Amino acid sequence: MEYDDMWYSDRDLRGCYSVKDGYRKLGELNGPCLPVWGNLWKLQVPPKWKNFLWRALSVNLPTLNNLIKRRVELINICPACGTDEENVMHILCSCYFATHVWNISQLPIPSFDGMNFVQWMELWLGVSAAYNTEAHGRICGLLYDIWSARNEAVWEGCLPVLYVLLQRFSARWATWIASEQQRSISRVPHAPPTPNPLLPPPTGVICRVDAGFHGPTRVPAYGIIVQEADGSFVAAGNGPLICSYDPILAEALAMCEALSWLRNNGFSMITVYTDSSILVSSLSHACSFRTYLGYVLLSCKHLLSTMSSSVVNHVCRDAVQAAHVMAKHVSATLARSQWRDVPHPFLEPDVANAI
Structure with missing residues (x-):
């Protein structure tokens, strides 16, 4: 057979490139893919929470240390505690403000000591982590709200009261759970494709x-x-x-x-x-x-x-x-x-x- 040469992707049945395949290939080139990256997209939480967590894992959040790396002229002082330099692990976990939020929430989270953010995530979202779906969702949601509080400190000059932040989070979580339950009731189950039992009579x-x-x-x-x-x-x-x-x-x-x-x-x-x-x-x-x-x-x-x-x-x-x-x-x-x-x-x- 004689055909013209053409580009094709060996990761797709049709040979057509997709962003999803490129993302997976890039992950393989950058190193071994930890289970936390796959489990992230399986979280039963609002899509914007997943996107936020992906940006945090990818070190793509606009923390002060990242902005300085991109040649933004700033002084790296955490806007929440005002004492340490800001990075992803600090603002979401080890900052004085974030630590108080986690303590009051009483969520069973792993220790922060001596870890970066990916290592800490692996402890509660990895393969060996013994956390249920609700715990995953609550931790993810509280991380998102801590980041939102940090943004309030940056743009409005004040942090929310800890109990107000937790009440706000609890209300969002309850609304999400209620909407998911309603969606599961109204969702029509999708039956897998089955061979047609009423095939026409064969010809020849x-x-x-x-x-x-x-x-x-x-x-x-x-x-x-x-x-x-x-x-x-x-x-x-x-x-x-x-x-x-x-x-x-x-x-x-x-x-x-x-x-x-x-x-x-x-x-x-x-x-x-x-x-x-x-x-x-x-x-x-x-x-x-x-x-x-x-x-x-x-x-x-x-x-x-x-x-x-x-x-x-x-x-x-x-x-x-x-x-x-x-x-x-x-x-x-x-x-x-x-x-x-x-x-x-x-x-x-x-x-x-x-x-």
Whole structure:
């Protein structure tokens, strides 16, 4: 096949770059990704609290030490306590004002001693932290309110009274919990996509396709079963595939093998069954893919277009069990094999179940 070279992202099924992929890649380049970074976005709190906490972890808050690094001419004196230099850990945790807020709140937070902000966050939001969802939310919300109080000191010249700050936080938290409970009541549960139980009657022959991987090295192989509409056996085949461990790509290559065999053997009215819903939906958007998978999908669409009546349907795993057995048979990784008119003995029970 001859195609023009193009840029693509190896982190996306379609090969299209996204900011999310770039963010993850940047995190990998800058060092190991601590669990706290992933758990941050799982917090059940208002989005602006998550964004604030992300900025604090990224050392992107406009604290005085950060502003000085950006060549803003300031004197680094904490606006809350007026004694120490301001940084993220100081203003949110170890400052005299912040320490009093934490003590009065009676939240079970880890000690601040000798830690930076990321290390302290890891203690209550990391994998090994024994804090429940409510504790996570309350700590996050109180951090946000401490930062808001700091901004009042900067722009209005005064700090809120400690008890007023805590009452304000408690009211916000109660409002958020009530709104979430109301949203969960009104939210309609989203059912996962399931194969359509009312598929139209198949036209012509039925071809069941599946791919599988063998052993610890995950060697790919395909399996196909062709039957008449009444279930009578027509042919079966299996063989190796050439691809890396990529289930979607393997399913697409198996589909391409099946369609090529059907066309080469003179079948023009076919119904193809696969248990990969992603493959079925991807066939409709093959042109948007910038990866090798896109070329395979385009080949499948071309093969389908050469047949007078052809359709690809998503079915449940049990409906292609016979093809799965073919793909997982030990012979599949060795060479291409075909059986015509009479199925191989190892296949007979599964062919009977597929009828």
